[in-house]
Amino acid sequence: MSMAKERGWLIDITKCIGCRSCQVACKRWNERPSEKTEFSADWTNPPKLSSKTWTMVAFHLDPDGKGGNKWRFVKRQCMHCLNPPCESVCPAKAIYTRPDGVNLTHYDRCFGCHYCVISCPYGVRHYDLDAKSTVKCTMCFDRIDNGKLPACVQACPALVMEFGTREEIVQKARARAKAIRGYVFGDEDPRPESIGTHVIYVSDVPLEKLGFPTTEQRIPTGQAFRSLLPSRLTEAVFGGTVAAVVCFILWRRARLEKAKMEAVARESEKAGGSE
Amino acid sequence: MAAENLTWGWLIASALFFGGMGGGAFITAAVASYLTGDRFKEILKFGAYIGTVSALLCVLSFASDTPTPERSPFLYSNPNSMITFGTTVLTTIIPLGIFYVTFLPPDSLPWLRLFFPWSRSNKARNIVEILLFLAGVSLISYTGIVLGAVAAKPFWSTPMLTALFFASGTSTAVMAIGFFAAFLYPQVTLESSKKMLVETLHRIDVADGYLVLIEILAITLYLLEMIYGPPVAANSAALLISGPLRFLFWGGFVFIGLAIPLLLLILLAWRGRARTFIRFYPGLMMVASVCVLAGGFIMRYLVLAAGQLA
Numbered sequence: 001m002s003m004a005k006e007r008g009w010l011i012d013i014t015k016c017i018g019c020r021s022c023q024v025a026c027k028r029w030n031e032r033p034s035e036k037t038e039f040s041a042d043w044t045n046p047p048k049l050s051s052k053t054w055t056m057v058a059f060h061l062d063p064d065g066k067g068g069n070k071w072r073f074v075k076r077q078c079m080h081c082l083n084p085p086c087e088s089v090c091p092a093k094a095i096y097t098r099p100d101g102v103n104l105t106h107y108d109r110c111f112g113c114h115y116c117v118i119s120c121p122y123g124v125r126h127y128d129l130d131a132k133s134t135v136k137c138t139m140c141f142d143r144i145d146n147g148k149l150p151a152c153v154q155a156c157p158a159l160v161m162e163f164g165t166r167e168e169i170v171q172k173a174r175a176r177a178k179a180i181r182g183y184v185f186g187d188e189d190p191r192p193e194s195i196g197t198h199v200i201y202v203s204d205v206p207l208e209k210l211g212f213p214t215t216e217q218r219i220p221t222g223q224a225f226r227s228l229l230p231s232r233l234t235e236a237v238f239g240g241t242v243a244a245v246v247c248f249i250l251w252r253r254a255r256l257e258k259a260k261m262e263a264v265a266r267e268s269e270k271a272g273g274s275e
Numbered sequence: 276m277a278a279e280n281l282t283w284g285w286l287i288a289s290a291l292f293f294g295g296m297g298g299g300a301f302i303t304a305a306v307a308s309y310l311t312g313d314r315f316k317e318i319l320k321f322g323a324y325i326g327t328v329s330a331l332l333c334v335l336s337f338a339s340d341t342p343t344p345e346r347s348p349f350l351y352s353n354p355n356s357m358i359t360f361g362t363t364v365l366t367t368i369i370p371l372g373i374f375y376v377t378f379l380p381p382d383s384l385p386w387l388r389l390f391f392p393w394s395r396s397n398k399a400r401n402i403v404e405i406l407l408f409l410a411g412v413s414l415i416s417y418t419g420i421v422l423g424a425v426a427a428k429p430f431w432s433t434p435m436l437t438a439l440f441f442a443s444g445t446s447t448a449v450m451a452i453g454f455f456a457a458f459l460y461p462q463v464t465l466e467s468s469k470k471m472l473v474e475t476l477h478r479i480d481v482a483d484g485y486l487v488l489i490e491i492l493a494i495t496l497y498l499l500e501m502i503y504g505p506p507v508a509a510n511s512a513a514l515l516i517s518g519p520l521r522f523l524f525w526g527g528f529v530f531i532g533l534a535i536p537l538l539l540l541i542l543l544a545w546r547g548r549a550r551t552f553i554r555f556y557p558g559l560m561m562v563a564s565v566c567v568l569a570g571g572f573i574m575r576y577l578v579l580a581a582g583q584l585a
Contacts, residue, residue, distance in 0.1 A: 085425075085426065085427065088353075088355055088356070089356050089357070089358070089424070089425070090353060090356060091349070091350045091351075091352060091353050091356040091357075091358035091359040091362065092346065092349035092350055092352050092353070093349070093352040093353045094349070109346065109349050109352075110343070110346070111341055111343060111344075111346045111347060111349055111350055112340070112341030112342060112343050112346075113337075113340070113341060113350075113358055114282045114283060114340075115356070115357075115358055115421075117282045118282055118283060118425055118427070118428065118583070119425050119426075119427055120427060121426070121427035127282075129342065132342060132343050213427065214505065214506075214507070216426065216429060216432075216505055217426055217427045217428075217429060217505075217507065218426070218427075219426045220426075221355070221424055221425075221426065222355070223426075224423075224424055224425070224426035224432060225357075225420075225423075225424045227432070228420060228423045228424065228432075228433070228434045228437070229434070230434045232433075232434075232500070234435055234496040234497070234499065234500045235434050235435060235438065237496060238435065238438050238492060238493060238496050239438075241489070241492055242489055245485055245488075245489065249485070
């Protein structure tokens with residue numbers, strides 16, 4: 001499938017009213033049970049994504065700079081990364097990405113090592129004891145394959161989300177960000193180690209300020225793995241010190257051996273002299 | 276401390292701990308054999324036994340953390356995944372370790388050699404030691420790199436973590452060997468054997484003294500790198516140094532895991548300076564060993580917890 005057919009999903013948080021219709025629609029379509037939650041100061045409910053909650057609206061109340069406050073409602077779900085860290089770290093190849101960019105899981109291959117849960121910069125994957133696998137948003141692949149919109153997109157009364165090809169969604173997101181002097185998240189061009197995603201956000205503040213990961217946290221696993229090659233000052237200091245300790249031990253050992261040899265030579269000389 | 280929020284908790288910490296100790300034990304045995312031949316046979320024996328048992332415990336801890344261990348054959352599927360690499364290393368090192376044990380049967384069971392005709396060949400043993408050294412380095416490095424490859428957790432994403440785990444893994448292995456050698460001490464009555472055992476214990480004492488010093492350097496540099504690193508990593512470091520994990524860090528790791536054993540090892544080394552190798556204090560050695568082992572486990576748990584809670 002060509003790049004142009006990759007799915008794109010725009011979420012414009014400046015339009016969100018925080019009604020949580022998307023949460024309910026996701027629960028109903030994907031048959032996710034409800035879960036016991038706790039009252040929290042910022043009204044986010046449930047407080048985070050879980051194996052039972054695949055999408056949620058995070059509430060942020062921030063100063064607006066004019067002496068008042070401003071609500072921002074951020075819908076969270078799987079970002080369907082271009083280079084998903086969860087897929088590259090999975091030892092069982094239980095995670096795969098379809099040619100249209102939808103990231104899915106073979107439930108019957110998941111070993112349960114939780115490496116994908118740990119590696120996801122968005123905190124999206126969670127282990128489900130009933131499915132015996134990690135689970136998360138599937139972009140409602142069973143709906144979109146039949147020409148329908150994902151349940152959350154369909155249910156949104158404020159038209160916060162748009163669904164289409166990634167190419168056109170990126171263009172729309174950039175145009176919208178330009179119009180509101182805002183920011184786009186996830187629109188990086190597709191290439192082997194791109195940090196881009198199939199879900200593209202538009203916001204009036206940088207998404208990192210709304211709990212999204214930093215650029216360093218989003219780098220694909222291959223690149224992260226290569227960055228482990230020692231190149232920094234601390235590694236050089238450590239390596240140098242260890243080398244110095246080893247050299248000292250070897251030098252001391254050689255010196256002791258030499259002293260022992262000399263002592264033996266002196267003993268034998270003495271013995272020879274006395275004869 | 277919100278331990279229930281940890282995706283990777285104490286079971287993975289013990290997998291990392293036993294992996295590090297297993298790799299370290301094989302490295303110690305191989306290096307001791309290379310440097311001194313058969314002179315310190317106890318180090319080779321305990322290295323072989325501890326290495327094999329630790330590698331098995333590493334697998335057991337890892338498998339206990341999942342409700343579906345029967346799916347373990349799938350773990351070899353993705354060569355790009357560090358867990359596939361680790362699983363392959365463990366699958367190699369366990370049979371190799373068991374094979375190595377056949378070269379070094381316990382003194383009380385000398386007839387076991389009859390079942391293993393190859394066990395008299397020093398050349399064969401040396402080849403196995405070279406292979407175990409390479410596998411040991413791979414296993415001990417794996418325990419650091421499996422965390423280091425996770426970009427989402429900047430607290431783990433540094434080669435210094437592998438260096439720290441390397442120092443700690445070899446240190447715990449050397450001290451585990453020291454524990455069993457010290458345990459043997461009161462049972463040895465023959466004067467020449469006792470003298471040999473005391474010399475062995477002194478070597479272990481000095482070697483681990485250096486290893487603990489290297490570990491102190493590694494943890495200092497690692498935390499400095501994190502404190503001055505990305506904000507998320509600095510938050511993790513703050514959890515350890517002054518946050519909710521501080522009691523476990525300063526009390527459990529720094530005091531029990533580093534300070535006490537270092538003092539005991541210096542004391543033991545100082546007592547042995549006369550090089551008479553007549554007396555030793557096995558009790559002190561055993562206390563130092565238990566402290567180093569506890570410190571090694573606590574350190575891994577703290578690294579896991581701080582990386583996930585920030």
